[in-house]
Amino acid sequence: MDEKETEVLRKGGIKIGKNESVLEAIRNGLPHWIHETVDDDTYVIGKRYLRECTCSECGYKVSFERPVCPHCGVKMRKF
Numbered sequence: 001m002d003e004k005e006t007e008v009l010r011k012g013g014i015k016i017g018k019n020e021s022v023l024e025a026i027r028n029g030l031p032h033w034i035h036e037t038v039d040d041d042t043y044v045i046g047k048r049y050l051r052e053c054t055c056s057e058c059g060y061k062v063s064f065e066r067p068v069c070p071h072c073g074v075k076m077r078k079f
């Protein structure tokens with residue numbers, strides 16, 4: 001940590017913005033499973049998430065979430 005960063009932390013506020021942008025980068029950039037939904041009125045939210053999901057990296061479809069994509073081998077992030 002250099003002097004400038006220490007100064008930012010001391011003042012506060014900016015530190016949060018910094019963390020937020022990192023979080024955003026994680027959400028947008030890291031590989032994850034994309035779940036499809038179907039309309040279902042028996043559910044409160046009006047839809048239900050399917051167990052099947054698609055790799056955000058290669059688009060490979062699996063029947064349930066796995067820690068690693070069996071197609072491109074990318075490690076999945078859980079949020």
Ligand SMILES: [Zn+2]
Pocket residue numbers: 055056057058059060069070071072073074
């Ligand atoms: Zn994949």
